[in-house]
Amino acid sequence: xxxxxxxxxxxxxxxxxxxxxxxxxTPVLQSEFINELSQSELFFKCENFxxxxxxxxxxxxxxxxxxxxxxxxxxxxxxxxxxxxxALARAxxxxxxxxxxxxxxxxxxxxxxxxxQYHGEIFFCEPTLxxxxxxxxxxxxxxxxxxxxxxxxxxVITGQATACLELNRQTPKLDLVLCPVGGxxxxxxxxxxLHYLSPKTKLVACEPQGADDAQRSxxxxxLVPSINPHTIADGLLTSLGSLTFPIIxxxxxxxxTVDDEAIKTAMKYVWERMKIIIEPSAAVPLAxxxxxxxxxxxxxxxxxxxGGNVDITNLPWKKI
Amino acid sequence: xxxxxxxxxxxxxxxxxxxxxxxxxTPVLQSEFINELSQSELFFKCENFxxxxxxxxxxxxxxxxxxxxxxxxxxxxxxxxxxxxxALARAxxxxxxxxxxxxxxxxxxxxxxxxxQYHGEIFFCEPTLxxxxxxxxxxxxxxxxxxxxxxxxxxVITGQATACLELNRQTPKLDLVLCPVGGxxxxxxxxxxLHYLSPKTKLVACEPQGADDAQRSxxxxxLVPSINPHTIADGLLTSLGSLTFPIIxxxxxxxxTVDDEAIKTAMKYVWERMKIIIEPSAAVPLAxxxxxxxxxxxxxxxxxxxGGNVDITNLPWKKI
Numbered sequence: 001x002x003x004x005x006x007x008x009x010x011x012x013x014x015x016x017x018x019x020x021x022x023x024x025x026t027p028v029l030q031s032e033f034i035n036e037l038s039q040s041e042l043f044f045k046c047e048n049f050x051x052x053x054x055x056x057x058x059x060x061x062x063x064x065x066x067x068x069x070x071x072x073x074x075x076x077x078x079x080x081x082x083x084x085x086x087a088l089a090r091a092x093x094x095x096x097x098x099x100x101x102x103x104x105x106x107x108x109x110x111x112x113x114x115x116x117q118y119h120g121e122i123f124f125c126e127p128t129l130x131x132x133x134x135x136x137x138x139x140x141x142x143x144x145x146x147x148x149x150x151x152x153x154x155x156v157i158t159g160q161a162t163a164c165l166e167l168n169r170q171t172p173k174l175d176l177v178l179c180p181v182g183g184x185x186x187x188x189x190x191x192x193x194l195h196y197l198s199p200k201t202k203l204v205a206c207e208p209q210g211a212d213d214a215q216r217s218x219x220x221x222x223l224v225p226s227i228n229p230h231t232i233a234d235g236l237l238t239s240l241g242s243l244t245f246p247i248i249x250x251x252x253x254x255x256x257t258v259d260d261e262a263i264k265t266a267m268k269y270v271w272e273r274m275k276i277i278i279e280p281s282a283a284v285p286l287a288x289x290x291x292x293x294x295x296x297x298x299x300x301x302x303x304x305x306x307g308g309n310v311d312i313t314n315l316p317w318k319k320i
Numbered sequence: 321x322x323x324x325x326x327x328x329x330x331x332x333x334x335x336x337x338x339x340x341x342x343x344x345x346t347p348v349l350q351s352e353f354i355n356e357l358s359q360s361e362l363f364f365k366c367e368n369f370x371x372x373x374x375x376x377x378x379x380x381x382x383x384x385x386x387x388x389x390x391x392x393x394x395x396x397x398x399x400x401x402x403x404x405x406x407a408l409a410r411a412x413x414x415x416x417x418x419x420x421x422x423x424x425x426x427x428x429x430x431x432x433x434x435x436x437q438y439h440g441e442i443f444f445c446e447p448t449l450x451x452x453x454x455x456x457x458x459x460x461x462x463x464x465x466x467x468x469x470x471x472x473x474x475x476v477i478t479g480q481a482t483a484c485l486e487l488n489r490q491t492p493k494l495d496l497v498l499c500p501v502g503g504x505x506x507x508x509x510x511x512x513x514l515h516y517l518s519p520k521t522k523l524v525a526c527e528p529q530g531a532d533d534a535q536r537s538x539x540x541x542x543l544v545p546s547i548n549p550h551t552i553a554d555g556l557l558t559s560l561g562s563l564t565f566p567i568i569x570x571x572x573x574x575x576x577t578v579d580d581e582a583i584k585t586a587m588k589y590v591w592e593r594m595k596i597i598i599e600p601s602a603a604v605p606l607a608x609x610x611x612x613x614x615x616x617x618x619x620x621x622x623x624x625x626x627g628g629n630v631d632i633t634n635l636p637w638k639k640i
Contacts, residue, residue, distance in 0.1 A: 027347075048595045110592075268632070272430075275368045275628035277595040308595035312588070313637050 006247055007158045009196040012189075015158040016165055019061040022094055023051050026163070028170045033273045038289050040296035043174065044270075045167045048278050048308025052114065054235075055163050055186055055306050056087035056150070062159030063148045064091040072097050077145035079103070079125075079132040082111035083235055083307050084150035089120030100145050102136045104128075108234065110311040129225070129239065151185030152241030161189030167302055168197045176294075177302040178285035181205040181214045181255065182236035184244030186306060191251035201302075205248070205255040206288040208233040208263060214240055215255040218248065232260045232316055235281035235307065256294065262287040264316050270305075279310040324566055327478045329516040332509075335478040336485055339381040342414055343371050346483070348490045353593045358609050360616035363494065364590075365487045368598050368628025372434065374555075375483050375506055375626050376407035376470070382479030383468045384411040392417050397465035399423070399445075399452035402431030403555055403627050404470035409440030420465050422456045424448075428554065430631040449545070449559065471505030472561030481509030487622055488517045496614075497622040498605035501525040501534045501575065502556035504564030506626060511571035521622075525568070525575040526608040528553040528583060534560055535575040538568065552580045552636055555601030555627065576614065582607040584636050590625075599630040 029044045047055035064076060075098035078088050085101045092099035099120040103112060104127035115122055125135040140147055149156065163186070164177070177194060181187045187205050194201050207214050211229030217240055226239040240248065258266075260280075267283035269290075270276060282305045289296060289303065349364045367375035384396060395418035398408050405421045412419035419440040423432060424447035435442055445455040460467055469476065483506070484497070497514060501507045507525050514521050527534050531549030537560055546559040560568065578586075587603035589610075590596060602625045609616060609623065 053595065271597055271632050275373065275597040277591055277597060312591050312635070315632070315635070317633050 004243065004246055007154050007161070007192060011158045012161040012165055012193055012196070015062040016162040018065050019058060019159060019162065022061045022091070023057050024049060025166055026050055028167065029274060029276070031274050034269060034286070037269070038296055040289070040299045040301050042289065042301050042303050043167070043171045044274070044303045044305050045163060046276065046305050047163055048276060048282060048305050050307070052083070052086040052090045053307055053309040054083035054087065055160055056083040057090060058162050059156035059159030059185060060084060060087035060091040060148060061094070063153060063155035064095045066155050067146060071146050075100060075143055075145040076148045077102070077136060077140050077143065078148050078150060079136045080150050082107055083309055085120065086111060086114040086118060086309070088148055089115045089118035092120070093118050098145070100139050100143055102132055102139060104132065108311050111309055114309065149241070150238070151183035152243045154243060156185050157189045157192070157243065159189070160186045161193045163304065164190040164193035165197070167304070168193065171302060172198070173300065174198065174201045174302045175299040176202045176204060176296070177304065178204055178206050178288055179304045180236055180281055180284045180306050181207050182281070183238040184214065184240045184248055186304065187252065188244040188247035190304065191247050195251050202253045203251065204288070204294065205252050206285040207255055207257045208236055208284060209257040209259045211237055212257045214248070215257055217245060218252065218255045221249065232263055233281040233284055235279065236284065256288050256291070258284060258287040258291050262291055266290060268317060277308045277310065277312070278305050279307050280316065282306040282308065324563065326567055327474050327481070327512060331478045332481040332485055332513055332516070335382040336482040338385050339378060339479060339482065342381045342411070343377050344369060345486055346370055348487065349594060349596070351594050354589060354606070357589070358616055360609070360619045360621050362609065362621050362623050363491045364594070364623045364625050365483060366596065366625050367483055368596060368602060368625050370627070372403070372406045372410045373627055373629040374403035374407065375480055376403040377410060378482050379476035379479030379505060380404060380407035380411040380468060381414070383473060383475040384415045386475050387466060391466050395420060395463060395465040396468045397421070397456060397460050397463065398468050398470060399456045400470050402427050403629055405440060406431060406434040406438060406629070408468055409435045409438035412440070413438045418465070420459050420463055422452055422459060424452065428631050431629055434629065469561070470558070471503035472563050474563060476505050477509045477512070477563065479509070480506045481513045483624065484510040484513035485517070488513065491622060492518070493620065494518065494521045494622045495619040496522045496524060496616070497624065498524055498526050498608055499624045500556055500601055500604045500626050501527050502601070503558040504534065504560045504568055506624065507572065508564040508567035510624065511567050515571050522573045523571065524608070524614065525572050526605040527575055527577045528556055528604060529577040529579045531556055532577045534568070535577055537565060538572065538575045541569065552583055553601040553604055555599065556604065576608050576611070578604060578607040578611050582611055586610060588637060597628045597630065597632070598625050599627050600636065602626040602628065
């Protein structure tokens, strides 16, 4: 693998000013109760309050705003299990163009409905990476749309990096940041932002045990694809990409996994104690924080809450 | 009824400075989507983020902090279906004394657990006002504790008024404020705060149809008790009191009711769109705003979100 030139701090700052008017600066919240539980000071960067309910609005908006007039006319296309789909449909609507979205036919209904609300044109396919990619290829050939990959795209990565740019301004000098990892778009963006702005802050990625391809890739140094992942964290099913993997190898300190029970428990704490709605994928970092797998005692820890798009009529806990 | 001297603006300001270190200044949030739905500009005062999950922490804390040393030693007592109970237990714990709490035996488990967490001593009784009051009388005789009534107490009313004191500073010049009504503690406090600080702002109380005793009292001018109320809004089952009713008669513009379906729909909008957890009682004002029963077009409207204590394992909507 030849050495890639990763996006620079200027690239990230340009992305931030490009998308400024179309996204929220999301708040950083704390919980006394969860601090006590974790014996540390946790700072939750709440991208569940982001436009379209997830950090994905940052990358999608940045990518679309860098397209030329002619490209924009043909529309954009992607495959996504949900949040990138909504974010891209929203960004396309704002930019006055079409979004063609390939979605697995098992995607949560609430995410499908949200894409439709932004007038995204949906093409369903089987829930495998192969089916998604071949369907997407077909759609692009038919429409002439520009592919906006959910994560393996520097325009998307720099967009996602803006969340940590904000976090670092809102809560400087963190000892550690915990960030979920699926395809690695948010993680690699966060890694770059921390590398440039707060190099002493460690970055640990958090992954569901049932989709631990990133951990295996990280530990072996070889990009292992995600095959038949099984986890409640439906936003973290994808494999790392050729652009995200090298950044992660270079700048991430470790990748730690937790099981679905731990993810559900962490999610329930946030709902009950912080009174905010987060999706399972967004609870993975807190699950790691509470797992005892890292010593957090006395540390200032940033937790990236990636999104809040969850079907509230179908929750992962039973009636007491 | 002789003319009562209602709490003054100074009383409310004193309460605010008395409780300052023990409560949150809660944020005011907005939702583009819900603004469009209501054709108005809505400002949600988020007391669901308050300590112990509801505005009740304000009144309970204020009442306890006005007690003398000797009184404090004997502890405090109350009856409450939930949020006042938690708030009083928490306030007593902070003040280093005991809270004796009479609760109906059908109170939500999540609320019972929360009282226990603050070391409140619980006495269960049948879910009728009579049973609650006689049990409370008994407890007070046994313990020598001071009664802190959930709403019919000026110390509590001035404490609850501090929410609107904040709202008025955070979002001045509202055309209208919508506030839920149960026993009227929050409503009468809000009424006084608006009367002193923003007399042009109209105040409309919002009540579940299945517990419409406040509306009937307001319209007849005679305090009608709440008999066999039936509504999902479990925080709004109580009757108005001798101190809250006159303030409401004098300063509230109208009381409007909505049915449980409208309450559930409003609650769902807030959860799905704002990604925050509110309890059914807290959704009543938004349900009124969306009911078409008042013309809100173009108005700036304050919505008091009273609390967020809900059993998330037992939600009022079915699987899609």
